[in-house]
Amino acid sequence: MKKLLLLLLTFAAIFAYAASDTESADKKSVVATVNGTPITKAELDRQVGILMPRSFFHSTVTPEKLKDVEKDALKELVKKHLLLQYAKKKGYTIPDSIMKREEKKIRKAFGSDENFEAGLKRANLTLDDFRRELYNDLLMQKLYDKEVKADLDDEALRAYYEKNRYKFKVPEKIKIRLIYTRNDPTDPKGKEKAMSRAKEALEKIKSGEDFADVASKYSNAMSRIKGGDMGFIHKGMLDEPIEKAAYALKEGEMSEIIETPTGCYIVKLEEISPAVQLKFEEVKDRLRKELKAKYEKERLDAILESMKKDAKIVYK
Structure with missing residues (x-):
């Protein structure tokens, strides 16, 4: 202020x-x-x-x-x-x-x-x-x-933490590689070509070729430069059909072709990182700042609202 x-x-x-x-x-x-x-x-x-x-x-x-x-x-x-x-x-x-x-x-x-x-x-x-x-x-x-x-001591912060533990949980994450073959909307045969390219890529992988090598050659996604590596993702980061297929896999497994209006996908699940409950000490400082800002805004807003009720504000 x-x-x-x-x-x-x-x-x-x-x-x-x-x-x-x-x-x-x-x-x-x-x-x-x-x-x-x-x-x-x-x-x-x-x-x-x-x-x-x-x-x-x-x-x-x-x-x-x-x-x-x-x-x-x-x-x-x-x-x-x-x-x-x-x-x-x-x-x-x-x-x-x-x-x-x-x-x-x-x-x-x-x-x-x-x-x-x-x-x-x-x-x-x-x-x-x-x-x-x-x-x-x-x-x-x-x-x-x-x-x-608002001055919040550790006791008040811990009480909030215990009551809202779910807010301090890192969700499960999965590490995937992805191959995407694009359906060119300007090409009448775009859908067929995307599927044909995806099938060819899938056959090469099933015949023993490395997924990353195939992704670098066949994928139309930017991740191809990293062998299709998308890193760790969590739910909500992918389109629903792709996400559903990815989360249904076990570590090391690969999906079949997932067809969507924009093209075809092949997903490989490389690693699962389970959900983690963050400890109080890990979140204490951040929580103090967030709650302080939240409580102070609420108090300030309450004062302003009480003053605005009977205030006469005239703009020239």
Whole structure:
């Protein structure tokens, strides 16, 4: 939630459209209000600067793309103002001592007061603007710490893991080789040719030739360069008739020809890797990140929904 003002200033300085030597009337114009609190064009421009990927500035940004980014930026600003109003409603405040400490850090990051003031100017921010933005950032951080932040200890994570063990199971996988003979839809005899080629390939394998060698010569699939090796796959990765045939095989077995509208297939099952239950320690760190993000989003969404119920949001 917390956006360091240093980043705000840096981004605003980078994007030319978000900054000018003097603040114009357009910059001061109001683009929306949230319960009477205005969102100005200057504020919107700074938010666009934060959202806009730097890579866009190595190519032409179309008016349509800029409009989309501005729409997203405005949505973020509306959310921000709703959260700020909620925080103030709950009585959260930032002591002057904290404000002074954080301002000092940011000034120090610029190297000198002169550089700091130059940054403000490039970002079209007065000192009062800066302090208001800083206060809001710190207030958002306080709201996050008090009502959104989710700290999950190992006991809570283990309880979730035990209740949802099925989510941490690596499914069975099979390692296959495949030969595919394509049915050319532009050829009236495409289906016959695909079957004829598949039969010839199957006969060679049954007569003793290596499956990989035959695949490299007969298959129309890209896997032919690896002797038809498809590596390990799990259910859902192949078309149903091919998958069904592959999973019906035992290790070392080869299927008969599988005919489909797009062509013919021959599958060889080389290895079965059984399903594995991942241990708690293996998933703990990933699980902590996922649950933290999930719970924090739910809490934040709940706050926003409660504020939106009676909110008066007007777009200009």
